[in-house]
């Protein structure tokens with residue numbers, strides 16, 4: 001979920017962000033004992049994660065320097081041991097799985113590389129193993145990386161935040177990403193994968209995207225997770241809150257005690273803290289109609305209420321045939337979450353055009369990534385960062 005997965009919103013008014021920030025006292029370094037092993041959470045830190053890399057109806061290049069073992073995932077039996085040459089492809093032919101020009105007897109296979117070796121999919125190296133299955137839609141392939149949790153986190157952290165950030169911010173991101181993965185995994189038994197590799201879950205790009213500093217942060221926090229009342233938290237995060245994170249109730253309607261929003265004040269000097277965007281009324285109307293919002297020629301937009309964080313709740317759409325009302329988070333998704341970067345904005349009617357000026361980037365729920373950067377630069381530790389954004393949580397270590 002880099003700027004992303006859960007993108008819906010974000011912003012606060014400039015006056016709020018400027019006022020909230022620097023009032024927090026610096027915390028003196030004190031000795032903190034290592035977190036105790038967690039007993040009430042069932043997962044172990046050696047758990048494997050299933051990450052959907054891609055779905056495709058075409059052929060996919062797969063390659064490995066040395067021989068790989070090919071298992072039938074249904075029977076668990078070894079069906080082949082083979083080299084995957086640099087022109088090897090996997091695809092579906094006549095309804096059957098074909099690997100490197102050989103028909104397979106199985107419709108779901110697992111490729112297991114030799115120790116210390118990696119499989120490339122479309123040229124990218126991945127740790128762990130690769131599952132390949134026919135999936136029903138489009139007679140296509142589904143490629144899943146079956147990978148130890150800690151290895152997966154190494155492929156997430158540098159794709160969610162720059163590896164050049166301070167170590168404590170990287171550690172907070174690693175714990176948020178690890179917790180988010182475990183949270184998403186619960187309830188996925190029986191499904192073909194736990195997470196995907198995009199902003200829908202968390203951005204994951206495998207071994208070639210890893211960075212030394214981010215790997216160090218993952219190693220330093222190995223097995224650490226954020227919990228609330230003994231359960232993994234829904235560790236949502238976003239790029240920049242614009243001054244104040246939001247209550248999840250305002251964004252997705254759920255009540256979660258540790259996601260009720262907090263003053264940030266550490267992200268307001270960042271490039272993503274403010275944004276602007278212009279669009280003609282004609283294009284605005286066309287976009288809304290494409291999403292089945294019944295508007296004619298657009299005349300005006302009206303802000304219909306803000307929540308306590310400054311984010312807009314609803315937007316009135318005045319057009320030549322009446323007025324419609326739309327949730328601000330929906331309006332943002334329709335116009336484009338990277339154009340309307342948050343729901344904390346003001347509207348300037350310029351006649352033919354509408355100008356939007358706003359703060360923050362993302363839905364605004366949970367950890368503010370650029371706020372974590374600011375807190376780390378101000379001397380806060382990873383656990384202090386996490387507890388600032390996830391209210392009342394504890395940091396615990398998974399069992400071996």
Ligand SMILES: [Zn+2]
Nearest residue numbers: 264267368371
């Ligand atoms: Zn922030």
